[in-house]
Amino acid sequence: MTNLPIFRQESSVAGEGTPQQLQSAALGDWKQNTFKKLRGGFFLVLGYLLSPLCWWNDLLFNLPIAYGFGYICSLFYPKLLLPGSIIGYWLSNIIGILLMQFGAMDVLQNQSKERNLKKELLSGVVTSTIYTLVILALVQLKIIDAAVPLLGS
Template sequence: MLQTATVDYLSPSHPIKQIKIMFRKLKGGFLLVIGYLLSPLCWWNDLVFNLPIAYFVGYIFSLFNSDLLVPCSIAAYWLSNVTGIIMMQVGAVDVLQGQPKERNLKKELLTGLVSSTVYTMAILALIQFKILENPGLFPVKIL
């Protein structure tokens, strides 16, 4: 009598499953690194990544209206930081999670947006209460 072997493709030890898990972890690590480089947690990222991105976006919008350079640059700078935090969050979930689970993109984006906004408000409060110094982007003219 000939016996047939059954293959359990859903088993966590199956080679195809292991390759998918490894690929997900590599993708998560990539997102984590790129997110870190865009996030405010990296101390040197502004000069290399965020400010050039923000200036480029502001410049593109200033071609339509010259008054949009500064506001759009500020918005793009904030969005690049928020994007970095969200990318770090998604990457960390991919790297640290054992078995893949259903993802709720809406919930992840909302969580990232809320955490980034809280971070921004905390920095503004530290500047407002003179715990951190204002970088002096708009110097006051003394008459």
């Protein structure tokens, strides 16, 4: 018989390995989960600040963003300042709700399953649009008063 080379078999089965390899893998998972939670928390807070759920955000965030968007639109055609500002305000609220949704999914989901960005984006736009339509209906039915009282009146 011929001499056959002897190969050393490496263990690649999950759960087998040296304690250092297991500790390194656990540390890597912990770092990844911590980063995911921090990123999700950042998006959640930023989304809350841009969303219509935060009552004081308009003066500090949404109106300057809306005016900037309207101003950029007015550079192309001067009469687009007001419509561009309205669209910019709506977009800032939509982006806020989407950021909250993405952040909440990072913070609240424990398992790392594959995410479908197209489905999540569509879901966020649909829920944001429904929210906007509900608020509009409540204002039109005079259940909510949208008039802002003048200071000093």
